[in-house]
Amino acid sequence: MMEALNGLLTGFGVILTPANLYLCFLGSLIGTLVGVLPGVGPLAALALLLPVTFTLSPVGGLVMLSSIFYGAMYGGSTTSILLNIPGEAASVVTCFDGHQMARQGRAGPALGIAAIGSFIAGTLGVVIMTFFAPAIAAVAIRFGPPENFALMVLGLVCTLFMISGSTIKGVLMMALGFLTAAVGLDVVNGHERYTFGSVNLSGGIELLAVVIGLFGIAEILSNVETMAKSTLLADRIRGLWPSLADWRASWRPILRGSGLGFILGLVPGGGPVTAAFMSYALEKRIAAEPDRFGKGAIEGVAGPESANNSAVAGSLIPVLSLGIPSNPVTALLLGALIIQGIQPGPLFIAQRPDLFWGIVASMYIGNVFLLILNLPLVGLWVQFLRIPYRVMFPVVLLLCVVGTYSANKNVFDLWVMLGFGVGGYVLRKLEYDLAPFVIAFVLAPLLEQSLRQSLVMSPDGVMILAKRPVAALLLAASVVLTFLMFRRRTKNEGGLP
Amino acid sequence: MKWAGIAYALVFALLSAPVAAQSDPKAEIAKLKPKDFPSQPIEFTVVYPAGGGMDVSARLLAKQVESLSGDRIIVNNRTGGAGMVGHSYLATQAKPDGYTVGVIASLLWGDAMLRAQGRWAYTDLEPIAYVNSDALIWVGSTEGPYKGMSIKDIVSAAKEKPNTIRVAIVPGSMWEYILDQIEANSGAKFLRVPFQGGGAGITALLGGNVDIAQGFFSEFRGYLEGGKVAPLAVAAAGRMDFLKDMPTFNEAFGGNEYLWQLVRYAVVPKGTPSDRKAYLAAAVQGAMKDPELIAEYRKQGVFFDPKLQNSNDLAADLNAYADVERQFYVKTGRLK
Structure with missing residues (x-):
């Protein structure tokens, strides 16, 4: 405890210089912008800015890069809520309820709760990081393929609860998500599946192109259809700030999202994207009225937006205390450290306390910067909704195209976006829920890989899942939940689901 | 940020001026x-x-x-x-x-x-x-049953008890090909646990989910220096400057085909x-x-x-x- 406080003091000593504070602010600002712009995710931004950090001090460079990472989690919700286009992958779920809130004139409270939830989760994440980083890292790393598999199963079972409307349609959408995710290289033997000899399909179908198509393009198509009304949301903007009732509904999801996100950021293979999806599934599962989800429930914004922020803090722990990146963005941070001539590894905290604690301290400050940056912006963003839609939609379309293309610079992704845009529009008309599709699509590769890894490393087949206590526990929970769901569904629908 | 690049280029030009006198x-x-x-x-x-x-x-x-x-x-x-x-x-x-x-x-x-x-x-x-x-190297754990074993010991162990030693691989690449060579020449059998890259493999090694990880020195450096993983062998023609004590696969197995870089x-x-x-x-x-x-x-x-x-x-x-x-x-x- 004392050690951590001393370390933190060292960290603030390092960080409270005008130059480092400036870099922290700059990173927060860039991160917010990167989050707001669809397609330009934190990974692309960090890669672009990596050469700039060569000329900075190691502390300065790292502080800036990491603040871009968590800053993007703040900004990501903006376009999700206002335009139904996810600003980056971790904010896909925010579209589900956030945009519905905006349609009901409640964009302000949605944006506000996203910013405040992000702040609370980000800060809680850093607090845990301050006191327990090394200990936690040592435990998290034990999390192997069987545990990951069990976790993904639990996530999918929660997704079943998320299905609104017809169960058959929901399960169908999940199956479609699995099938779409199967396109590309087989994770185990490297063979191509469902690629029909196309080089473009051999890398699999790009998540970003899918979600921008399903949400952004499909949204444009629906809106253009009803262009008769001149603005997206007319003058129905009700209140800029979350009301007392909003707070009462949100504080528990924020705390749960913080905890869940932190854990999912920590374990290998997890990260902000999975964290946001799982948090949404969890909130819907435990909600008193799950039917409100997808129709503008504030919990559906508060939980995931908190989860993706604390996942960032969680994912920085293995990279800083063990030198193990748990997702591509932290791998890039590791690259930045190596370019600076610093080898992160088990000795990092002992050898470079100034750097480790400097980054931790900067995260406290960066989160405050981000709150100050984002709250006043809420009022401004909401004004965007007053712009006539005939002016707005070409801009939105441009954002979709640029965002999709800039991720991989592959024109094929644009066709994917368009295809899923039209598909998403048709599915909406037929009242299919898109959420289960996206969740299955995100979780399927992890699920498949961890199951097949488990089976390869197991001397006695599937028994490995029962022999590892954590995996067994998670699987048991999944079974119980499935049973409960069947009972509820059969009761509600008066027959088999 | 353009000024930073220009400033850097200027400083660099000044620094390299003495060298430039010989051949610019x-x-x-x-x-x-x-x-x-x-x-x-x-x-x-x-x-x-x-x-x-x-x-x-x-x-x-x-x-x-x-x-x-x-x-x-x-x-x-x-x-x-x-x-x-x-x-x-x-x-x-x-x-x-x-x-x-x-x-x-x-x-x-x-x-x-x-x-x-x-x-x-x-x-x-x-x-x-x-x-x-960059040459492919193998590293093992510093704890568990294979602690302190050389690459030769490990391959003989995999021959005696086939399909017990877990090796992290990236499918369809040299990570797998080198295993093919070793298995064909020695009669040993390893369990091949697939990952998407060397970094994920080392995570699994440290977490005790595999016994051997493969990858490049730059990926392993921190753990090798921290004593968290043990160097086993390198698939290059000669030993590495960084790890003089680590044998090459060719030395260990008396061949000349284990060259994966x-x-x-x-x-x-x-x-x-x-x-x-x-x-x-x-x-x-x-x-x-x-x-x-x-x-x-x-x-x-x-x-x-x-x-x-x-x-x-x-x-x-x-x-x-x-x-x-x-x-x-x-x-x-x-x-x-």
């Missing part, structure tokens, strides 16, 4: 500069994601080429399909006008031979400069005008002579293959390496 690399490059080229930024294409070993190598190189030539260079990650999308782009779609330079790794050969299905060949890309090399080099698409190609080659080769860049690369843990470094005909020497790989594919029935 900038002047030599400027001599070869074609009249009308470049009129727009040059793209360094990297086919792997930002932040990995390939990307870092390319970005360091780009910085140096920029300051030597004065041209604007953009590093672009064209990713997907484990490099396949970018390789195909370079070989079939990139315009041969000198504005595209691929900074690639020898994984290109395997992609061309096994996955391109005749749509393109690795000879569609012409090498202009050698960058650096990543060669990084720069290419232009076939058909690039010869004056532009010569200019780009001079710029990249000039950058590769810079002691600072070499020191940066060494810090990362890569090595320089003397044969390629002093090569008079880089394309021919690289083709010779590629042919060794082709023979392996033919021998193992992967290629007809």
